[in-house]
Amino acid sequence: MTTSESPPITFAETRGAVKGYDKRAVDAFLVRAREAFETGAEPITAAEVRQAAFPLVRRGYVIAAVDAALGRIEDAFAAREREAAVSSEGAHAWVGQTRETAQVVLDRLSRPKGRRFTRVGPLRYGYRIDEVDLVADKLAKYLETGDSVTVEQVRAVAFRMQRGGYREVQVDAVLDAVIEVMLAVA
Structure with missing residues (x-):
C-alpha cells in the first residue's frame, strides 16, 4: 500500500459547543508528515511537528487525541534526526x-x-x-x-x-x- 493509498487517521469529534481542531487541516498535515517520513519528500523536522497549529472549529477533532498523536510523530522525527546527526557528525x-x-x-x-x-x-x-x-x-x-x-x-x-x-x-x-x-x- 503506498502513502496515497494509506487509510486516513481519524480521531474522535467534539460535540456540542466544544471546539476541536479543524479536521481538514489536521488530515492535510498528517498526510504531509506521513509522506515526509516514509519518502523523505518535502522534509519535516520534529520542531515543525511540535509547532503545528490548527484552527479551532465546532465538530472538530478532540484536541487531546490529536496532540497525543503529534507527540508520537514528533518523537519519531526526533529519533530519525538524532540518528542522522550521529551518523554524519558522530556521537x-x-x-x-x-x-x-x-x-x-x-x-x-x-x-x-x-x-x-x-x-x-x-x-x-x-x-x-x-x-x-x-x-x-x-x-x-x-x-x-x-x-x-x-x-x-x-x-x-x-x-x-x-x-x-x-x-x-x-x-x-x-x-x-x-x-x-x-x-x-x-
Missing part, C-alpha cells in the same frame, strides 16, 4: 551540541525569579510570571540533576495570562529547546 559532536543547548537553557532558567524572560507592557497580556517561574525551577532542576520530568509534561504545560506577564514567544522558545534536549538524549 561526540551530537552530545556536545545537546549539552551546549542544555547549558544555554539552564542559564536562562537560572536567572532570578521575575526576571527570567522579557515582560510585555503593563497593558498587554503575557504568561503569568509566578506560574512560569515555578515551571522554570522544575526544568532547571531537571537539567542540573536529572530530576524526573517527562517530555509529555513539558508539552502539556499551559500558563494563565496576566497583564505585564512574560513574553509568550520567549517562554515557548525555551520550552521547545527543553523538549529538543529531552528528545536528543532519549
Whole structure:
C-alpha cells in the first residue's frame, strides 16, 4: 500500500459547543508528515511537528487525541534526526551540541525569579510570571540533576495570562529547546 493509498487517521469529534481542531487541516498535515517520513519528500523536522497549529472549529477533532498523536510523530522525527546527526557528525559532536543547548537553557532558567524572560507592557497580556517561574525551577532542576520530568509534561504545560506577564514567544522558545534536549538524549 503506498502513502496515497494509506487509510486516513481519524480521531474522535467534539460535540456540542466544544471546539476541536479543524479536521481538514489536521488530515492535510498528517498526510504531509506521513509522506515526509516514509519518502523523505518535502522534509519535516520534529520542531515543525511540535509547532503545528490548527484552527479551532465546532465538530472538530478532540484536541487531546490529536496532540497525543503529534507527540508520537514528533518523537519519531526526533529519533530519525538524532540518528542522522550521529551518523554524519558522530556521537561526540551530537552530545556536545545537546549539552551546549542544555547549558544555554539552564542559564536562562537560572536567572532570578521575575526576571527570567522579557515582560510585555503593563497593558498587554503575557504568561503569568509566578506560574512560569515555578515551571522554570522544575526544568532547571531537571537539567542540573536529572530530576524526573517527562517530555509529555513539558508539552502539556499551559500558563494563565496576566497583564505585564512574560513574553509568550520567549517562554515557548525555551520550552521547545527543553523538549529538543529531552528528545536528543532519549
